[in-house]
Amino acid sequence: MHASPLPTYFTASAMPEKNFSYEGNIIKSAEWDRDFIEASLNAIPDIFYVVDTDGDFQWWNDKLPQRTGYTDEEIGTMNALEFFTGDDRETIESSIETVLQTGEAITEAEITTKEQHTISHEFRGVRQTDAEGVPTSIIGIARDISTRKHREDELKALNTRFDLALSQTDTGIWELDIASGTVRWDTTSERLFGYDPGEFPGTYVGVGSRVSESDAEPSAETADTAGSEPKYRPEYGDRIPAEDIDRVSEQLEHAIKTGEQYQADFRVQPPDEPQRWIQARGVVEYDHDGQPDRVLGVQTDITAQKERERELERTKQTLEQKNERLNQFAATVSHDLRNPLEIAQGYLDVARETGEEDAFDTLERSLDRMESMIDELLALARTETIDPETEPVRVADIVTMAWETTQTGAAEMACELPASLTVVAEQSLLKNVFENLFRNAVEHNESPVTVTVGELDGGGFYIEDTGSGLPETDDQSVFAQGFTTNDSGTGFGLAITRNLIEAHGWTITATASAAGGARFEIRTDGS
Known part of the structure; x- marks a missing residue:
């Protein structure tokens, strides 16, 4: 069935005579014959082959024709390289050279069958030499690894999809080895905490420590309860606010003690970056003795969620x-x-x-x-x-227009605003604010009254008068709907003013002026 008989190094005559016992019978090695060796080689599930130094086939078991679809007669006329195409042919050619030079080699390549199908195999070859040490042939085994390759491809695809899903959600992977305190982070986790790739120390001790309470000075609060129970304390330098650290430590320790899922939301302040929120989740795994062995987890940037x-x-x-x-x-x-x-x-x-x-x-x-x-x-x-349509406007110009359109009688106005002072506002609404406050000063005081408009330190402006002042009540009560001290007033002017101010994102407060009158301060920085 094969192109040539077994090489002499497989025949009984080539083996030294040796007696051995099998089930009480004395058997001589010479009794091992060619048929027995062939049957043994045909019984293995792998392709067994012998090629000369040029790659021409000398002997093969029946797995080679079964797997490739070629007949024994066809294989007898073929070179080993003819079973491969493209890069795989170059791989096998290089492997043959390696075996002849070094004595052995292991490589992977795809066999191309007679029907032009490809099957992944792992090839292991060893060199045979003559008495002078000159290479004479290569003995090899080819193992079908297509199932393994398929699983590897599936795993690779799964990992690719998993990595893609994690990257889309800004999620990193971490693992804590409990015994050694070693933590492994992926590059996404490093980025979430503001580390450059490879900068994270890689150990839990590098960014925190698993310490015993007895190792630290007990505080007054813990002096009565201090013990030797270990606690994980992820002190990531100054990257987690102090008020979050204790909570994260307690949640991780609780998970290790109870086996419950670890979960914690905390803030991270990377260097030279805005503060972000991280949500960490993890599960505890156990060793064969049922002891906590490690914690596997993910951590996700939830800053946008927190903002929502x-x-x-x-x-x-x-x-x-x-x-x-x-x-x-x-x-x-x-x-x-x-x-x-x-x-x-x-x-x-x-x-x-x-x-x-x-x-x-x-x-x-x-x-x-x-x-x-x-x-x-x-x-x-x-x-x-209301949703103001804002633009930069000069406040002094608005003050002048508002005073001209308000019935002020004998009242006088002093504008102490710098001509350059501008705010981002809707001009008509800001004019309405000044009109309401000017009218409030005139209608609630006897003439003559002086109204002054000036600039506030830190951003904003004020309107104050020399009148009788505000009633003795809560400063914010004057902005309530219907609040008035004038029988002819409606009590809505200041409520409208407050709404217009807040629509711009500003704040307004009422207080007494230096002259004892009313003073309204509008802060445009929102404070």
Whole structure:
């Protein structure tokens, strides 16, 4: 079935005669014959072959024709390189040279079958020499590793998809060896903590330590409970705020003690980078004795998630504030409008019965007050949802325009703002702010009153007057809807002003001026 008989080094005549015992029978090595050796070589699952120094086949077992589809007659006329194409042919050719030069070699290549299919194999070859040490042939075994290769390819693809998924979510992998305290990080984890690739020390001790409480000075709080129980303390230099370190340490130690999943959210401050939030998760693995062996985990940048949570909280607070103001608005409409309406209805009856001019005058004043209140209520409602279209504007110019359009009577205005002072605002809304505050100063004080506008240190401006000052109440109460000390006032002017200020992201506070009057400070830095 093969091109030639077994080489002489496989025949019984080439073996020294030696007796050995098998199940009580004395057998001589000479009894090992050619058929037995052939049967043995054909029984192995791998291709067994012998080629000369040129790569021509001298002998092979039956696995070679079975696997390649060539007949024994065809194989007898072939060179070993004919079973390979492309780079694989170069690989085998180089391997043959290595065996002849060094005595042995191991390599991998794909056999191409007669039907042009390829099968991955691992080749192990050893050199045979004559009595003078000259190479005469190569004996080799080729093992089918296609299943292993397929699994390796699947694993590689899986790892690629896994790496891609992790990279898309800014997730790094880490492993803690509990016994040695050694931590392994991937490059993503290094980046999350602000380390350059390869800069992370690679050991837990390098960035923290597993210490016993008895190794440190006990504090007053722990003096009674201090023991020798070890604690993991990931002190990443100054990269985790101190208030987060204890919590992270306790959560990791709790996971190791209980076997529960480790989970911790904490802040990281990389050098020269914005602070970020990290979410770490890990599971504890155990050795064959059931002792905690290591912790495997991932850590993800959740900065964007935390920012969304903060934004949702801010939105919630804003909605709650607007809801509160809406309730105030409804109460004001119900109460404050009802009063002048009742007055108007009463004097309407009087006017009908008596025709007195004073009754008509009172009725007209009540209707005018209702009209003013309705206008300002609508203005207040609009400021709840206003979104300013801002641009840089010179504050002094707005002050001048607002004073000219406000009925100020005998009042005087002193603008001490530098001509260069600008803010980013919607011009018409900022003008409305000054108009409301100027009107408030004039209507709530006896003439003559002086109104001064000046610049605040740190960003912003103030408006103050020389009047009688604010009522003795909480400074923020003056901005409540319907709050007024003037019988003819609606109580909405300052509430509207506050809404316009806050729509720009600014803040407004009320206090007393140096002259004892009212002073309103608008800070444009949001503080």
